[in-house]
Amino acid sequence: MKKIIFSLAFLYMVYSAALGAEFSDGRIRLVLHENTGHFSLYYLTYVDGKPYEPLFTDRDPRSSFLSLMVNNQSYRLGESSFFKTTLGGTLSAPVFMYESSLLTVTNSFSFIKTGSSLLSNGVMLTITITNRTDRDVAAGIRLLIDTNSDENDVLHFMTDQREINAEETIEQDSIDRYWTSKTGYLVLKVSLDGHTRPDLVHFANWKRLNDASWKIPYIQGRNFSLPPYSVNDSAVCHYYDPVLIPPLGGSRIITVVLSGEIEQDPDSVEISSDSTSGITGLHGAAGGYGPAGRSGSIQSDLVILHNLQIQLDEFASSNIAVSEEELAAMKLLISRIKLKYDIP
Numbered sequence: 399m400k401k402i403i404f405s406l407a408f409l410y411m412v413y414s415a416a417l418g419a420e421f422s423d424g425r426i427r428l429v430l431h432e433n434t435g436h437f438s439l440y441y442l443t444y445v446d447g448k449p450y451e452p453l454f455t456d457r458d459p460r461s462s463f464l465s466l467m468v469n470n471q472s473y474r475l476g477e478s479s480f481f482k483t484t485l486g487g488t489l490s491a492p493v494f495m496y497e498s499s500l501l502t503v504t505n506s507f508s509f510i511k512t513g514s515s516l517l518s519n520g521v522m523l524t525i526t527i528t529n530r531t532d533r534d535v536a537a538g539i540r541l542l543i544d545t546n547s548d549e550n551d552v553l554h555f556m557t558d559q560r561e562i563n564a565e566e567t568i569e570q571d572s573i574d575r576y577w578t579s580k581t582g583y584l585v586l587k588v589s590l591d592g593h594t595r596p597d598l599v600h601f602a603n604w605k606r607l608n609d610a611s612w613k614i615p616y617i618q619g620r621n622f623s624l625p626p627y628s629v630n631d632s633a634v635c636h637y638y639d640p641v642l643i644p645p646l647g648g649s650r651i652i653t654v655v656l657s658g659e660i661e662q663d664p665d666s667v668e669i670s671s672d673s674t675s676g677i678t679g680l681h682g683a684a685g686g687y688g689p690a691g692r693s694g695s696i697q698s699d700l701v702i703l704h705n706l707q708i709q710l711d712e713f714a715s716s717n718i719a720v721s722e723e724e725l726a727a728m729k730l731l732i733s734r735i736k737l738k739y740d741i742p
Contacts, residue, residue, distance in 0.1 A: 407459060418459075421492055423509040424518030425658065428492070430507075432457050435476015435483040435494055437507070439521065441584060441658035453586040454579075456542050461544035461604065461633075463494040464509060464525070465611075466496075467640050468501060468537050472611035483547060490616040501643075502528045505595065512587075512657045514731070516706055520587075527650045538640035539652055543588070544604050544633045547622025554622060554632045555579055555601055557590075566622040568599040575603075576632065580661060588634075589655040596636040604633035613637060627718050706731065 418431035418438070425442040427450050436459040440450040453674030455461055464475045466678065475496045477481050487506060496503040497693075504526045529535045537591050547554045555562035557574040575591040576600065590596065600607065603624045606614055622632040636654065643650050665712040706728060714719055720728075735740075 419492070421507070421509075423490075423491065424511070424598075424638050425515075426509055426518050426521060428507055428509075428521060428613070429456075429459075429475075430492055430494060430596060432483070432484055432485045434460055435496065436460055436463055437494070437505075438654060441519070443660065450608065451581075453584070453656065454544060454545050461608070463542055464503075464505060465540045465542070465613055466501070466527070466537060467540065468500060470536075472540075475505075498530075499530075500531055501537060502530060504528075507569075510655065510657070512655070515659075516728075516731070518657060519524050519659065522593075523652075525652040525654070525655040525657070527643060527652075529645055529648045532645045533607060534642045534645060535644050536640040537635075537650065539638040540741075541636040541638075541654060542565070542607055542633060544608075545579040545586065545739050546584075547579055547630075547632050548591070552632075553580075560600050565603075565617055566601045567616050570595055570597050577593060579632075579634070583661045585661050586740075587657050588636075591651040593655055594651070596640040598637040600635045600637070603628060603630065604631045607635050652730075703732075703735065 417431075418429045419427045421430070427440040427442070429438040429440070431437065436625070437468040438456045438459050439453045441454075442449055443451055460477070463477070463480075466473045466475055466481075473480055473483060481498045481503070483499070484495045485492065486495055489679070491506055491508050494505040496505075503522075506524040506526070508522045508524070510520050511518055511521050512520050520688050523541075525539055527537050527539070529537075545554070553561055553563050555566075555577055557577045559572075559574045566578070568649050576587055576589050578588075579586045590599065598613070599622070600614070600616065602614065602616075602620070603622045605624045605627050621630070623629045624631070641650060710728075
């Protein structure tokens with residue numbers, strides 16, 4: 399059996415407490431801020447001389463967070479003194495652990511490839527709530543993401559079903575499969591389908607969501623401003639409503655997938671419905687190539703070819719054999735780009 403290593407060499411660096419611990423793989427850089435229990439996520443673009451750009455606001459990492467609802471009491475993980483925060487795990491799967499006498503919450507991060515990406519382009523969050531008591535405990539999770547949408551943007555979010563330019567909610571029984579938030583040419587995509595589907599997703603003003611202990615009232619058509627505090631400042635909350643967790647080691651697991659892509663990247667596709675290793679694979683968007691499919695930016699194509707060159711250099715320097723399946727995927731990717739620009 400041929401040995402295949404289909405990722406860049408994994409890099410690990412530990413910075414000061416203010417900068418946090420850095421983990422990089424493929425096109426993704428993950429920063430875990432041990433002093434606050436929060437995380438930041440960056441995407442490697444190779445565009446305009448800016449190698450890594452944030453997928454959501456990083457000016458203050460605390461503006462995005464996980465909070466836990468336990469028996470009608472809310473705790474902001476990483477900031478609540480009721481939970482001790484520690485950083486652990488491995489280089490390929492770092493973990494934030496939040497421990498109390500009632501519950502242990504672990505937030506495990508794993509690098510993933512979505513669609514036909516040749517490099518890691520996202521992370522999967524696996525949140526495990528473990529009951530340490532001898533009785534049932536009702537516990538739920540809220541994930542708030544402070545997005546990077548420009549204050550001048552009219553369109554803040556999109557799903558595969560709709561555009562969202564004002565306060566909106568997505569219910570659990572909706573058919574929306576993912577939502578996206580765009581900053582310039584960089585797109586954050588968050589899966590709703592195929593993993594742990596939220597009970598509710600709420601798009602609203604960041605301060606309104608931030609200041610609440612749990613859910614806030616939905617006001618249809620309300621804009622993303624909250625004068626005099628913020629103007630056009632949008633954010634997203636995922637709610638996983640409390641459920642009873644059995645005593646003495648019973649657990650609840652919630653998974654969330656966040657990924658990045660370049661706008662109009664012909665290699666970008668919907669997130670696979672498989673929540674495990676099947677997230678990888680080649681599933682190019684139909685109709686995205688040829689004379690009718692030239693809407694993809696040249697910069698995006700150059701990024702794809704650059705990443706492919708990195709992979710080939712990695713194979714060559716490590717004397718690694720390439721499987722026929724992976725070689726066919728590379729050839730298909732190159733042929734599609736050549737077809738797009740009428741290159742013989």
